[in-house]
Amino acid sequence: MSDPAIDGLPGRIVLDEIVAARAPWDHALRTGQVLRIIDLEGNQAVDFLMYGLTDDAERYSAQDTIAAQRNVFLKAGTVLLSNEGRAMATIVSTTVARHDTIGGACSCESNTLRYGHHTKAQHACVENFLQSNARHGRGKRDMVSNINWFMNVPVEADGALGIVDGISAPGLWVDLRADMDLTAVISNCPQINNPCNGFNPTPVRVVIAG
Amino acid sequence: MTDSNTADPYGARAHARAMAGTRVPAMPTVPATDATDLPAGVAPEAMLWAETVAPGGYAAKELRRGARLRLTDLDGDACVSMLVFNAERPSERLNIADTVKVQWSAYLGAGQLLLSDMGRALMSLLEDSAGAHDTFCGASNERSNARKYGDGSNWGIRPNARDRLILAAAKFGLGRRDVHPCINWFKGVRIAEDGTTLLNRGPFAPGRQVTLRAEMDLLVLLANCPHVLDERAAYSITPVRIAAWRGRVTTDDDAVRNATPEGLRAFLNTEDYFRR
Numbered sequence: 001m002s003d004p005a006i007d008g009l010p011g012r013i014v015l016d017e018i019v020a021a022r023a024p025w026d027h028a029l030r031t032g033q034v035l036r037i038i039d040l041e042g043n044q045a046v047d048f049l050m051y052g053l054t055d056d057a058e059r060y061s062a063q064d065t066i067a068a069q070r071n072v073f074l075k076a077g078t079v080l081l082s083n084e085g086r087a088m089a090t091i092v093s094t095t096v097a098r099h100d101t102i103g104g105a106c107s108c109e110s111n112t113l114r115y116g117h118h119t120k121a122q123h124a125c126v127e128n129f130l131q132s133n134a135r136h137g138r139g140k141r142d143m144v145s146n147i148n149w150f151m152n153v154p155v156e157a158d159g160a161l162g163i164v165d166g167i168s169a170p171g172l173w174v175d176l177r178a179d180m181d182l183t184a185v186i187s188n189c190p191q192i193n194n195p196c197n198g199f200n201p202t203p204v205r206v207v208i209a210g
Numbered sequence: 211m212t213d214s215n216t217a218d219p220y221g222a223r224a225h226a227r228a229m230a231g232t233r234v235p236a237m238p239t240v241p242a243t244d245a246t247d248l249p250a251g252v253a254p255e256a257m258l259w260a261e262t263v264a265p266g267g268y269a270a271k272e273l274r275r276g277a278r279l280r281l282t283d284l285d286g287d288a289c290v291s292m293l294v295f296n297a298e299r300p301s302e303r304l305n306i307a308d309t310v311k312v313q314w315s316a317y318l319g320a321g322q323l324l325l326s327d328m329g330r331a332l333m334s335l336l337e338d339s340a341g342a343h344d345t346f347c348g349a350s351n352e353r354s355n356a357r358k359y360g361d362g363s364n365w366g367i368r369p370n371a372r373d374r375l376i377l378a379a380a381k382f383g384l385g386r387r388d389v390h391p392c393i394n395w396f397k398g399v400r401i402a403e404d405g406t407t408l409l410n411r412g413p414f415a416p417g418r419q420v421t422l423r424a425e426m427d428l429l430v431l432l433a434n435c436p437h438v439l440d441e442r443a444a445y446s447i448t449p450v451r452i453a454a455w456r457g458r459v460t461t462d463d464d465a466v467r468n469a470t471p472e473g474l475r476a477f478l479n480t481e482d483y484f485r486r
Contacts, residue, residue: 057386062307063348066407067438072346073405083372083389085353098405102316102346104307109329112479113312113472126327140301143327145391155401159317161310 005038005173008093009209016208019046021201022190024128026135028053029178033210034092037186038173039150041202043166045189046149047105047125050080050088053181056138058082062101062145072155073098074147079179083144087179094174096167100148102155103163105129106191115193128187136183148189149174151196165195236264236449245453249280252455259454263290265447266367268374268433270381272297275484276459277424279333281432283340283396285448286414289437290395291349291371293379293388294324294332295429300384302328306345306391312472316401318343318393321466323473324422330483331425331476334466340418342398342410349375349392350438359445368445374433382429395420396450397437409439425460425480 006013014033019025021044029035037046052058061083066072068081075098080089091099104110107126111119126143133142150168155161176184190201215221238261239245245260258277262284263269273279281290296302305327310316312325319341324333349371355362362370364377375389396418398410436447460467460477467477 059387061348061391063346063391064351064354067347067354070407070439071405072401072407083351083386085351102307103311104305107308107327107329109327109479110305110308110312110325112329113308113325113475117475140327141387145307153311155316155403155405157403159315159400161316162314163311 005171005205006036006207009034009036009207011210014208015206017206018203019186019188019206021188021203022123023188024132025186025188025206026132027184027208029182029184029208031178031181033178033208035176035178035184036173036207036209037149038171038205038207039168040170040205042170043150043168043198044202044204045151045191045196046204047129047187047189048147048149049129049144049185051138051142051183051185052082053183056136056142056183058084058086059142059144060088060147062147065101072102074101080147088182089179090177092175092177095172096150096174099174100151100153101145102161103148103151103153105146105187106189111193119193122192123190125187125189125191129185132185148196163194163196166198236262236267247451247453249453249455256455257453258456259452261452263432263434263450263452265449266369266435266445268378268431269452270378270429270431271454273424273428273430273454275424275427276457278336278421278455278457279424279430280419280421280453281395282451282453283414283418283448284416284451286412286416286418287446287448288434288450289397289447290450291375291392291433291435292395293375293390293392293431296326296332297427297429300382300388300429302326303390304332304393306393310345312476313470316345318345321469323476324393325476328479329476330480331473332428333425334423334460335420336423336466337419337421340396340414340420342396342414344394344397344399344437346399346401346407347394347438349433350435354438369435371433371435374435375431378431378433394437397440399439407439409437411437411440423457423460425477426483
């Protein structure tokens with residue numbers, strides 16, 4: 001039976017998993033493999049980092065990526081660059097108009113600024129990233145500005161910037177082709193204080209092909 | 211053969227010592243209390259740091275809580291990439307995404323804060339006569355400089371900001387993984403509605419300044435290299451003057467501390483950190 005969620009992926013499917021709501025996930029991607037992330041229920045922010053598989057001091061750089069394409073939005077065709085200016089991955093296709101890389105990851109600590117100290121104990125993306133990274137010998141020094149798949153962060157003419165209602169929908173996805181061997185790290189965002197997850201964290205599906 | 215007096219250690223010593231007192235345009239003033247370009251109202255004995263950073267140069271310093279840091283774009287074409295760490299625990303550092311997101315603002319200006327990844331106020335931007343800075347595009351790197359100038363190496367004459375910051379970081383025991391997303395002072399990047407980055411590289415008048423206040427004990431790293439989006443074919447950058455001086459730790463009635471609910475909670479977190 002055909003599964004529209006995996007149509008069009010190259011080669012064979014080597015992984016097909018559900019990342020539970022609020023959970024971390026990480027996996028190696030070999031050069032040329034495609035990672036598809038599917039927003040199953042719609043408007044679920046998927047916080048995302050990449051590290052070089054053999055040299056993890058080289059990692060995703062939001063600033064290098066923005067500077068190289070002269071645009072803050074990630075779209076089909078965007079090349080995701082490392083902190084040393086090398087291509088790590090390419091967005092080969094996506095059914096969402098744009099994704100974010102300026103909004104960063106939620107943390108227990110920044111939640112206290114944004115919403116108040118009553119949110120300190122809530123689970124957050126930085127907790128997920130730290131847990132996944134710790135398994136690979138990485139720590140807090142390895143946290144950098146990340147990608148937020150399916151998240152909407154406009155910048156108004158006066159500079160006002162914020163996370164607003166999403167533009168994704170159930171079943172929309174993004175396909176990312178690895179341009180080097182890398183580790184992809186996901187935090188399926190647990191935030192409940194802003195519209196990045198429609199105030200309701202939900203599962204996403206991850207498929208690796210090729 | 212040249213007329214050399216350095217054939218033996220005695221001659222070499224005399225030769226070396228004869229250089230004392232040499233002045234060049236870009237150099238530190240040591241001690242900083244000898245600086246003659248004192249900020250208005252600042253006594254010489256309050257000075258902590260006085261240094262002119264060359265085009266392509268870098269500098270770094272530990273600053274105590276309350277210290278003021280002023281950067282002056284001497285000739286109107288500086289671009290200062292800055293990283294900030296908690297000196298006591300450098301795994302805590304400037305977080306650019308939180309700085310713009312928590313303050314609901316893409317552009318830095320007077321009265322705004324630089325926030326750490328631990329939800330604390332690292333620095334306050336007290337004064338800003340430039341009004342053109344960049345939180346989006348980050349440091350140039352060896353590849354981007356090589357594409358534009360044919361070379362971007364630290365050992366060449368067109369070094370890139372990332373490699374300058376790596377050297378600065380290394381001198382404090384930090385490394386490649388610590389060179390995180392940075393602020394670029396004095397070159398403006400605005401974001402168009404469609405997301406396009408719009409660089410404002412001037413020309414600007416000489417003497418533009420930013421003045422910051424350290425809200426924690428900090429390690430500050432600075433690199434003065436052309437902006438990564440600067441399209442000029444020549445490696446175009448002019449010197450920056452650094453002045454830092456002792457100052458009072460922020461008090462409860464401070465206007466910047468109390469300006470926004472998010473900023474006030476950042477100060478409360480910083481003050482809580484020092485409650486020990």
